[in-house]
Amino acid sequence: MPERKRIALLIDCDNVRPDAIEGVLDELANYGMVNVRHAHGDWNSPQLSGWKDKLHPNAIRPMQQFAYTKGKNATDAAMIIDAMDLLHSGSVDAFALMTSDSDFTPLVLRLLESGTPVYGFGEHKTPKPFVDACSQFIYSENLQPEDEDKAEPKSTPSKCSRNELRGDSSLVRLLRTAAEQTSEDDGWAQMSKV
DSSP states (O other): OOOOEEEEEEEETTTSOGGGHHHHHHHHTTTEEEEEEEEEEOTTSGGGHHHHHHHTTTTOEEEEOOOOSTTOOHHHHHHHHHHHHHHHHTOOSEEEEEOOOGGGHHHHHHHHHTTOOEEEEEOTTSOHHHHHHSSEEEEGGGGSOOOTTTOOOOOOOOOOOHHHHHHOHHHHHHHHHHHHHHOOTTSOOOTTTO
């Protein structure tokens, strides 16, 4: 049996919402073991309050980075240093970057040069250069759990119209994720793999 990859998950809490963290961890479990889980940000900031509730249940270590100057992003620099330290430690085989910030594109390129795969996770607003640089990129909205209040009660199976199928957000999300995860370099996915 092949050895499972040791994956370092680095989260830019300033640029992604916490809603999809469980989905990201579930997805990464398909590739290996997430043995490093670091969430970078200024934990004094009220903007990170949603992340605070996700840290302990998901065994994520908060990495404090004070904002030394307004308008500058010290979190990005700290996360890059963390990634390079981990790369040179030899304790990880792959990286997962959860961010919607294209400033991390040079980091992805450097990690790839070292032969280390980089899995990207970010929102649909993520700039294309970062998306394209990653070994694989998954939009975090596709990994968010369906809101229980929005879910319709389950009924007996019946034939649905085309519009009803298009309106089934969980089905659309499932199919979109399957197609994205099985697509080849040309962007097409074989139906049998989906």
